[in-house]
Amino acid sequence: MSFKHFDVHPVAGRIGAEIIGVELQQRLSDELIREIRQALVQYKVIFFRHQSLDAKGQIAFASRFGEITTAHPTVPSLPNHPEILDLDYGRNVNRANHWHTDVTFVDRPPMGSILRAVEIPPVGGDTVWANTVAAYQDLPPHLQGLADQLWAVHSNAFDYAEAAVDLSDRLKAFHQIFASTVYETLHPVVRIHPESGERALLIGGFVRQIRGLSTSESHDLLRLLQSYVTRLENTVRWRWQEGDVAFWDNRATQHYAIDDFGHQARRVQRVTLVGDLPVSIQGQQSEAIRGDSSTYIQREAAVA
Numbered sequence: 001m002s003f004k005h006f007d008v009h010p011v012a013g014r015i016g017a018e019i020i021g022v023e024l025q026q027r028l029s030d031e032l033i034r035e036i037r038q039a040l041v042q043y044k045v046i047f048f049r050h051q052s053l054d055a056k057g058q059i060a061f062a063s064r065f066g067e068i069t070t071a072h073p074t075v076p077s078l079p080n081h082p083e084i085l086d087l088d089y090g091r092n093v094n095r096a097n098h099w100h101t102d103v104t105f106v107d108r109p110p111m112g113s114i115l116r117a118v119e120i121p122p123v124g125g126d127t128v129w130a131n132t133v134a135a136y137q138d139l140p141p142h143l144q145g146l147a148d149q150l151w152a153v154h155s156n157a158f159d160y161a162e163a164a165v166d167l168s169d170r171l172k173a174f175h176q177i178f179a180s181t182v183y184e185t186l187h188p189v190v191r192i193h194p195e196s197g198e199r200a201l202l203i204g205g206f207v208r209q210i211r212g213l214s215t216s217e218s219h220d221l222l223r224l225l226q227s228y229v230t231r232l233e234n235t236v237r238w239r240w241q242e243g244d245v246a247f248w249d250n251r252a253t254q255h256y257a258i259d260d261f262g263h264q265a266r267r268v269q270r271v272t273l274v275g276d277l278p279v280s281i282q283g284q285q286s287e288a289i290r291g292d293s294s295t296y297i298q299r300e301a302a303v304a
């Protein structure tokens with residue numbers, strides 16, 4: 001696909017592209033936003049180098065793609081900007097060095113996220129994304145056929161359970177609400193991407209159990225499926241520079257923030273877009289089992 005409004009330089013063979021010639025702080029035309037959305041769906045994660053985007057600009061840009069959530073249980077938002085999660089590693093959040101698709105324990109996981117690099121260590125702190133459509137395509141046909149039939153329970157039960165950093169009172173309040181509320185959702189292991197129609201594996205760090213299998217069978221099968229996601233051929237690694245912006249399609253990716261920067265500062269800020277209910281290849285929708293995801297999405301209101 002070619003794009004009229006910008007140049008696209010793929011960063012790796014199967015996922016990730018840099019968009020060149022767009023200044024995100026400016027008000028962009030509807031047509032340009034449509035092209036960015038097409039690039040997002042095609043490349044799964046897109047990068048904009050050296051932007052001069054501020055918090056307001058980030059919110060304004062994100063809102064062109066849909067509704068923004070203020071959702072995160074333990075990561076604080078910027079003062080006056082509940083839409084912006086302030087991920088200041090070592091100071092206010094745990095490291096995200098595990099493979100995951102964001103927030104899959106709720107029935108409507110985010111459509112995507114826009115992450116802005118505020119402070120980046122001189123070396124280390126890269127982020128890796130994996131293409132979960134390519135992972136599905138790599139499965140041998142018999143495994144595809146099996147995965148197509150499976151459903152899995154995703155839960156927040158363990159995640160963020162222990163805070164590695166001292167939490168402020170405000171964060172403790174968020175944390176308590178989150179820790180005392182178990183969210184559990186049944187998602188298809190293979191979802192149909194609502195825009196591209198592609199089949200994508202929906203697994204990752206929040207999956208607890210494949211329905212209908214024993215714990216050990218579920219564990220082994222998840223490990224096998226996940227090995228297709230994290231095949232290096234299906235990944236892209238981004239070496240951040242300050243001002244960079246990454247926008248990922250959370251419906252077709254997992255990601256992993258590499259924890260190799262010791263005690264150096266690393267600060268990124270995220271705006272998250274509301275997603276829709278995943279749909280299986282048979283046309284069945286994900287189902288919340290426990291926890292009302294609107295309480296999650298309305299976190300600020302719940303604490304206030």
Ligand SMILES: O=C(O)CCC(=O)C(=O)O
Pocket residue numbers: 087096102113115126127255256257268270
């Ligand atoms: O810090 C990063 O690079 C990514 C952290 C993360 O998992 C997220 O923002 O969803």
Ligand SMILES: [Fe+2]
Pocket residue numbers: 096100101102255
């Ligand atoms: Fe994440």
